[in-house]
Structures are given as structure tokens and as C-alpha cells.
Amino acid sequence: MSNVLVIGAGVAGLSAAEYLTNAGHEVTVVDKAARPGGRCATRxxxxxxxxxxxxxxxxxxxxRSDTFRRSVEADLSAQRLxxxxxxxxxxxxxxxxxxxxxxxxxxxxxxxxxxLNRWVRSRFDAADIPVACERRVNALRRGANGWTARFDQGGPIQADHVLLTVPAVQAKTLLGAEARNVPVLAAAPxxxxxxxxxxxxxxxxxxxxxxxxxxxxxxxxxxxxxxxxxxxxxxxxxxxxxxxxxxxxxxxxxxxxxxxxxxxxxxxxxxxxxxxxxxxxxxxxxxxxxPAAPEADDRFWVDTGAGLALAGDWLAGGRVEGAWLSGRGAAARLIGDV
Ligand SMILES: Cc1cc2nc3c(=O)[nH]c(=O)nc-3n(C[C@H](O)[C@H](O)[C@H](O)COP(=O)(O)OP(=O)(O)OC[C@H]3O[C@@H](n4cnc5c(N)ncnc54)[C@H](O)[C@@H]3O)c2cc1C
The missing domain is CATH 3.90.660.10 (Polyamine Oxidase; Chain A, domain 2)
Known part of the structure; x- marks a missing residue:
């Protein structure tokens, strides 16, 4: 078992956290916003x-995809969708x-x-995955003992693995010099x-x-x-x-x-x-x-050696379904399931 920090509690962060939790890993989810959901935003x-x-x-x-379809069937039955x-x-x-x-x-x-915001939140709740909100990561650094995330407020978090689901330009900023090793971030802006x-x-x-x-x-x-x-x-x-x-x-x-x-x-x-x-x-x-979005065949980018994964709709053709598949796929690759 390892511990994974999931940054971002939108749809990609949700599917990643669900997958990792089901696989028995220790997962911490943080988001800068006041509540989970990201661009699934309701007021x-x-x-x-x-x-x-x-x-x-x-x-x-x-x-449309079989995996996502199976996942939302339960939501339709439970009237979360x-x-x-x-x-x-x-x-x-x-x-x-x-x-x-x-x-x-x-x-x-x-x-x-x-x-749609309530749908995302209801899934975090159903899976019993807490989300630490109003926790904006401002830097991610890799050291001998894994990753350290620093926040605008509150102490740092250390993790063996980081799964980053924020939009590309924000991911590039957070990774600092490490971003040089992430080719999908080349055209981030x-x-x-x-x-x-x-x-x-x-x-x-x-x-x-x-x-x-x-x-x-x-x-x-x-x-x-x-x-x-x-x-x-x-x-x-x-x-x-x-x-x-x-x-x-x-x-x-x-x-x-x-x-x-x-x-x-x-x-x-x-x-x-x-x-x-x-x-x-x-x-x-x-x-x-x-049009400048990277072509990521797998819908995510993972460096298992570095313990770093990037996911989100920007790697997956956009949309909620793409984000969900991206987060789940990245989580599975990060822990060596695929
Ligand atoms: C106006 C609009 C209409 C859309 N319409 C549709 C539609 O009809 N159908 C459809 O399928 N898709 C639609 N989309 C796209 C869909 O919303 C997205 O594809 C999907 O929600 C993206 O999920 P995500 O998890 O990849 O990213 P996000 O939902 O953006 O999640 C990223 C999360 O990271 C958090 N975050 C960012 N930076 C930090 C930081 N430094 N520290 C901590 N947390 C951070 C954010 O607060 C956010 O919660 C629409 C999008 C918009 C904006």
C-alpha cells in the first residue's frame, strides 16, 4: 500500500480517488475550491x-464507453443521475x-x-472519500522520500505518489522545474x-x-x-x-x-x-x-518511476466522460495495474 495525493476534486480527481481507494491505497484529495466538483459547477x-x-x-x-457506462448505471439506479x-x-x-x-x-x-455538482459530491460521499477543500497547492517538489505539496495555507503534505488533475497551465506552474520532464505540458498555455x-x-x-x-x-x-x-x-x-x-x-x-x-x-x-x-x-x-491539446493515446500521462501522474479532460478530448476515464486510467497506471 502506498499513499497518493490527488490534487483536484473534479471528475478526474473523483475517478482517480475512487480507483485508488478501491485498490486499498491511502488517498488524500485536496482542492482549492470551497467544495468538490470543479467545472461541474452548480449554484x-x-x-x-x-x-x-x-x-x-x-x-x-x-x-459511451463501457467502463464509464457501468459506473453511471449505479448512479442512475440511485437517482444520483x-x-x-x-x-x-x-x-x-x-x-x-x-x-x-x-x-x-x-x-x-x-x-x-x-x-451536476451534487452528482460529483454524492459520489465522493458514497465512496467515503473526504475532500480537503480550500487547500490550494502552490508548489510540488520531488525529494528522496517522494513528493511534498505546499499550500497557500496550512502545513505541507508528503506523499509517495502525486496525481495531478488541474488544467495544464496550472500543472506546469505547480511542477516548476519538474515540468521539463513532462512532454504533454510543452504547449500548456x-x-x-x-x-x-x-x-x-x-x-x-x-x-x-x-x-x-x-x-x-x-x-x-x-x-x-x-x-x-x-x-x-x-x-x-x-x-x-x-x-x-x-x-x-x-x-x-x-x-x-x-x-x-x-x-x-x-x-x-x-x-x-x-x-x-x-x-x-x-x-x-x-x-x-x-486544438493545441496534446494527443495522449492513453488519455493521461504517468511516470511510474517518479510517482507522478497527470490526468484531466485536457488529456482526454475534453468533457466529463473524458475526464473520468483519464483520472481512472492514470490511477491504474500509477499503481501498476495496467
Ligand atoms: C462552461 C462549460 C460547459 C461545459 N459543458 C460540458 C458539457 O455539457 N458536457 C461535458 O461533458 N463537459 C462539459 N464541460 C467540460 C467539463 O466540465 C470538464 O471536461 C470536466 O468537468 C473536467 O473535469 P476535470 O476533473 O478534468 O477538471 P476540473 O473539473 O477543472 O477539476 C480540476 C480541479 O482542480 C482544482 N484545482 C485547480 N488548481 C488547484 C490547486 N493549485 N490546488 C488545489 N486544487 C486545484 C480546481 O478547483 C478543480 O476542482 C464544460 C465546461 C465548461 C467550463
Whole structure:
């Protein structure tokens, strides 16, 4: 048995910690955020437990691979996950006007019945894996006795192995000089695209739960209220900016870009502007892997000699499923199972 420090409690950190715990290793999971989940991010409109919720990171996910499929079956049975079958439309710009048409898309989409963040947390809880939150690692050093992680606050942690699931650019910073030995970090600053996200209160759109934008500043909009199975008249829509738009405007906050993003939503859907209220803006600086992401055949990078593993969606084609497979695969390789 060895001890492993898992840095990051998103989906990759979750699957890694589950695998290592099941294999009998001593696992410590730390995250800089106030709670686990990473980009599976959900909030409520206020602190009341029954206040409406919205996902402002990942919206849903797919489970196509056999391994992930088997894993989520238990969540579906336990109602930690449910299926969402949105009616989708496509919004395309033709000159100055927008074409807003139904699109057929019957892929299976999985959501958390109370948001995707709760799904991640419920899995940590079900596996009895504690997560030390508000523990931001600021340096990782390798010595004769393994690894030492240093934090903004609190004492250091020593471990035989480290499994790092933070986005590439952050992994490079933490590893310092060690990053020279990690080829997948070569292009670290270019790997991830940004995404500005808004959550707005807006009227329901008859027969439309989600929208794929083919043009303009947005890429996707989803009605959280239909995800929750709620029929209230005011709905909470999550609007995601297009990656090219967000990368070009990365230094601006989501609130600063709100008018541009809302304009496209208003014009495409013919929603009256005065019926839209901004609830929350969020800029994801590292949202999804773009074209500069490394090609990692295994979906992770491991140096067993050094006791170091890197995992996360940026090594696995993006998305929740990629992150999950990446974390699990990295954990298995790190302890010599594959
Ligand atoms: C707006 C948006 C929409 C998306 N939509 C979808 C979708 O619909 N479907 C889909 O499948 N995927 C979607 N994704 C992608 C999906 O969210 C990610 O692929 C997945 O959640 C990544 O998981 P991860 O564990 O690799 O990384 P993360 O979730 O980013 O986890 C990394 C963790 O590391 C922590 N961390 C970072 N630095 C430190 C540090 N120094 N010390 C300690 N902890 C640290 C972070 O707090 C975080 O919790 C979306 C992402 C965004 C941003």
C-alpha cells in the first residue's frame, strides 16, 4: 500500500480517488475550491435549500464507453443521475436575421437531478472519500522520500505518489522545474480555451429546452428549469459563449460581455430584451481543450518511476466522460495495474 495525493476534486480527481481507494491505497484529495466538483459547477439563486438551481459549468454528459457506462448505471439506479431529453433548436445567422429551427438530436444526456455538482459530491460521499477543500497547492517538489505539496495555507503534505488533475497551465506552474520532464505540458498555455458563461432569468421558449448556436458570440444555451422538471414561468437559462469569441475577449469579465451575449440570445429567440435579467456571470479561463491539446493515446500521462501522474479532460478530448476515464486510467497506471 502506498499513499497518493490527488490534487483536484473534479471528475478526474473523483475517478482517480475512487480507483485508488478501491485498490486499498491511502488517498488524500485536496482542492482549492470551497467544495468538490470543479467545472461541474452548480449554484442556487439564493441560500434557501429549495431555491432554483442552475449549472454554469458542464450542462450534461454522455456515457459511451463501457467502463464509464457501468459506473453511471449505479448512479442512475440511485437517482444520483437522471436522463434529460431536451427539445433542441439550432440558431443560425442569415445576414442580419436569425434562423431558429428545431434540430433532431436524440443522444442520451445525463444530468444531476439537482445539478451536476451534487452528482460529483454524492459520489465522493458514497465512496467515503473526504475532500480537503480550500487547500490550494502552490508548489510540488520531488525529494528522496517522494513528493511534498505546499499550500497557500496550512502545513505541507508528503506523499509517495502525486496525481495531478488541474488544467495544464496550472500543472506546469505547480511542477516548476519538474515540468521539463513532462512532454504533454510543452504547449500548456495554449491548451485550454476560455468560456464566458451567463445565467439569465428569461421566459420559457415554447418547445425549446436547449439551443445550439452556429454563429455569433454564443455556442449553447440551456434551460435549467426544464432540467429540474419545473414549470415556473420565469426560467433560468445558461448561455455559453463560443470559444473563439471568449479567447479573443479573455481579459474581459462575463459581466462586461453580457450585453453582447444577451443580444444574440434575444435576436435568435425573439425574446423581449426587457424580460431578461442577468443572474450571474462567470469567466472560465480554462474551459475546454482546444486544438493545441496534446494527443495522449492513453488519455493521461504517468511516470511510474517518479510517482507522478497527470490526468484531466485536457488529456482526454475534453468533457466529463473524458475526464473520468483519464483520472481512472492514470490511477491504474500509477499503481501498476495496467
Ligand atoms: C462552461 C462549460 C460547459 C461545459 N459543458 C460540458 C458539457 O455539457 N458536457 C461535458 O461533458 N463537459 C462539459 N464541460 C467540460 C467539463 O466540465 C470538464 O471536461 C470536466 O468537468 C473536467 O473535469 P476535470 O476533473 O478534468 O477538471 P476540473 O473539473 O477543472 O477539476 C480540476 C480541479 O482542480 C482544482 N484545482 C485547480 N488548481 C488547484 C490547486 N493549485 N490546488 C488545489 N486544487 C486545484 C480546481 O478547483 C478543480 O476542482 C464544460 C465546461 C465548461 C467550463
Amino acid at each position: 442556487r439563486t439564493d441560500v434557501a435549500d429549495d431555491a432554483p438551481w442552475f449549472d454554469y459549468g458542464a450542462q450534461y454528459f454522455t456515457a 437522471t436522463r434529460w431529453q431536451p427539445s433542441t433548436n439550432t440558431a443560425e445567422k442569415t445576414g442580419e436575421s436569425w434562423l431558429f429551427t428545431p434540430s433532431s438530436d436524440d443522444r442520451e444526456r445525463l444530468i444531476g437531478p439537482r445539478g 495554449q491548451i485550454m480555451s476560455a468560456c464566458h458563461t451567463l445565467v439569465v432569468e428569461a421566459p420559457a421558449i415554447d418547445g425549446v429546452d436547449a439551443i445550439f448556436f452556429k454563429d455569433g458570440a454564443l455556442s449553447w444555451a440551456a434551460d435549467n428549469t426544464t432540467k429540474a422538471g419545473d414549470t415556473a414561468p420565469a426560467h433560468l437559462w445558461t448561455l455559453n459563449a463560443d470559444a473563439t469569441f471568449s479567447d479573443a475577449n479573455v481579459e474581459q469579465s462575463a459581466d462586461e460581455l453580457a450585453d453582447t451575449l444577451i443580444d444574440d440570445f434575444v435576436r435568435a429567440t425573439a425574446t423581449p430584451r426587457d424580460q431578461i435579467r442577468l443572474i450571474r456571470g462567470h469567466r472560465w479561463r480554462y474551459s475546454r481543450p482546444g
